[in-house]
Amino acid sequence: VRSVYAEVDGDGLEAYARAAGALAGFPIRDEWWPVVLSNLGILLEQANLVADGPGADHEVPAPVFIP
Amino acid sequence: MKTEVVAIADAVRQGQRSAVAIVEKVLAGIEELDGSYNCFTTVTVQRALDDARRVDRQVADGLDPGPLAGVPFAVKNLFDIRGTVTLAGSIINAERPPASSDADAVAALAGAGAVLVGALNMDEYAYGFTTENTHYGPCRNPRDPNRMAGGSSGGSAAAVAAGFVPLTLGSDTNGSVRVPAALCGVFGLKPTYGRLSRAGMALFAPSLDTVGVLATSARDLTATFEVVSGCRLADQAGSQLRIAIADGHFSTGGVPEVFEAVEAAAVALGVEWRITIPEAARARAAAYLITASEGADQHLRDLQTRPEQFDPMTRDRFLSGALLPTGAYLSAQRFRRWYRDQVQQLFAQVDIILAPTTPFPAPLIGEREAVVGQTTVRTQPYLGVFTQPLSFIGLPVVSVPVLGRGGLPLGVQVVAAPSGEAKALHVAGLLEEMGLTMEPPPADRWR
Numbered sequence: 431v432r433s434v435y436a437e438v439d440g441d442g443l444e445a446y447a448r449a450a451g452a453l454a455g456f457p458i459r460d461e462w463w464p465v466v467l468s469n470l471g472i473l474l475e476q477a478n479l480v481a482d483g484p485g486a487d488h489e490v491p492a493p494v495f496i497p
Numbered sequence: 498m499k500t501e502v503v504a505i506a507d508a509v510r511q512g513q514r515s516a517v518a519i520v521e522k523v524l525a526g527i528e529e530l531d532g533s534y535n536c537f538t539t540v541t542v543q544r545a546l547d548d549a550r551r552v553d554r555q556v557a558d559g560l561d562p563g564p565l566a567g568v569p570f571a572v573k574n575l576f577d578i579r580g581t582v583t584l585a586g587s588i589i590n591a592e593r594p595p596a597s598s599d600a601d602a603v604a605a606l607a608g609a610g611a612v613l614v615g616a617l618n619m620d621e622y623a624y625g626f627t628t629e630n631t632h633y634g635p636c637r638n639p640r641d642p643n644r645m646a647g648g649s650s651g652g653s654a655a656a657v658a659a660g661f662v663p664l665t666l667g668s669d670t671n672g673s674v675r676v677p678a679a680l681c682g683v684f685g686l687k688p689t690y691g692r693l694s695r696a697g698m699a700l701f702a703p704s705l706d707t708v709g710v711l712a713t714s715a716r717d718l719t720a721t722f723e724v725v726s727g728c729r730l731a732d733q734a735g736s737q738l739r740i741a742i743a744d745g746h747f748s749t750g751g752v753p754e755v756f757e758a759v760e761a762a763a764v765a766l767g768v769e770w771r772i773t774i775p776e777a778a779r780a781r782a783a784a785y786l787i788t789a790s791e792g793a794d795q796h797l798r799d800l801q802t803r804p805e806q807f808d809p810m811t812r813d814r815f816l817s818g819a820l821l822p823t824g825a826y827l828s829a830q831r832f833r834r835w836y837r838d839q840v841q842q843l844f845a846q847v848d849i850i851l852a853p854t855t856p857f858p859a860p861l862i863g864e865r866e867a868v869v870g871q872t873t874v875r876t877q878p879y880l881g882v883f884t885q886p887l888s889f890i891g892l893p894v895v896s897v898p899v900l901g902r903g904g905l906p907l908g909v910q911v912v913a914a915p916s917g918e919a920k921a922l923h924v925a926g927l928l929e930e931m932g933l934t935m936e937p938p939p940a941d942r943w944r
Contacts, residue, residue: 450820466820473825480786483776485835490831
């Protein structure tokens with residue numbers, strides 16, 4: 431199991447999200463946070479599901495010319 | 498086989514019917530009844546009448562207006578319409594200037610003689626499966642106005658199901674044509690990714706978005722696809738198609754009647770073979786991540802400067818997508834490569850795969866949760882559980898409308914390999930000929 435996001439619904443998530451939101455300059459109101467955090471937690475659960483699956487050694491599609 | 502689009506065009510081209518008379522009837526129907534369904538956000542009355550007059554004049558002059566002569570159509574309001582502001586379901590875009598030209602898909606239909614009558618309701622920026630748009634109001638399902646039309650091309654499906662027009666355009670990213678088509682009981686085509694031009698279409702998640710078509714028959718989808726793609730599909734379907742039912746992810750996690758609908762289609766086609774699309778649940782998860790990340794990327798500036806002007810439902814989704822770590826997006830893209838290769842190998846053995854379109858029939862408007870078996874799910878995202886793993890790698894799919902035993906429409910997805918639209922449309926047409934599909938909506942308004 432390669433789950434990469436250990437805390438998808440706790441203090442770590444909120445600390446990360448508030449810092450990332452501030453860095454990005456999103457004026458997120460207090461009343462919006464519960465849903466944003468809930469959605470982000472679900473996304474990170476999905477990210478763990480993907481990380482635990484096959485394909486990790488595949489390349490990200492790259493728009494380059496191959497000689 | 499029923500062919501409203503083809504029948505109208507044939508009658509107009511032969512001078513048996515007037516395009517102006519048809520469009521006047523359509524416009525009167527919208528004026529009279531759209532208050533009940535809220536399909537349209539703009540009705541292009543003057544353009545419709547001008548275009549219809551031009552078609553009639555061409556016929557009178559002995560010219561051929563094109564294969565869709567006089568066919569009334571409408572488009573999801575994320576397609577550019579010359580002289581109209583492209584809302585994409587938002588109020589933010591309402592401040593923009595009107596489009597200076599038609600989107601390629603709109604221009605292709607108009608160039609074939611079809612007559613545009615308006616723009617249609619949708620989820621804001623196409624981020625949703627319900628068309629419960631906070632700014633413009635919910636689109637109601639004509640089969641039961643207390644229920645959702647589905648989304649994000651809800652207005653496109655409902656306008657066909659209400660009988661306002663026989664043909665609409667939508668867009669499909671994760672199921673946004675197929676889900677509303679199923680919930681409203683109309684045919685929906687999501688072509689292969691990249692097959693139809695998206696020029697002039699507001700994008701949602703660019704590596705997933707496709708133009709889609711909704712109509713009352715497989716034949717009409719075919720005629721429309723041929724015009725927009727510029728490709729003739731005749732004789733491309735081949736014979737002796739190898740058809741299988743998708744099991745695994747696609748045979749659980751829905752109410753029983755959606756699987757019964759697939760079984761009924763399989764029985765009609767004489768199909769017993771079952772096939773597993775590997776890791777479909779993970780594919781859905783990866784589609785979710787790519788959508789959230791790419792979707793947010795389209796709106797970063799507005800999220801920074803005026804987030805309060807977004808529909809609250811989509812704002813919260815975009816903000817969480819904008820906060821998603823990059824590694825999650827990259828993992829999803831790597832998995833996508835693996836999954837694409839697996840499914841490509843599967844299509845060496847099979848031509849068509851059957852699967853349900855939605856996990857349940859249309860929920861009530863405002864219904865936030867649904868129960869599937871013993872599990873409570875969030876209604877909105879869960880509507881895409883069977884569509885997302887297919888569009889994730891750009892496969893062409895036709896959603897065929899069938900009547901569920903509860904009296905509401907359901908959909909059966911007919912899935913083909915990339916560029917296999919002809920095969921999917923052929924099988925959809927077979928199901929229609931066998932009488933397995935839901936009765937088309939009333940056509941009084943264009944007859």
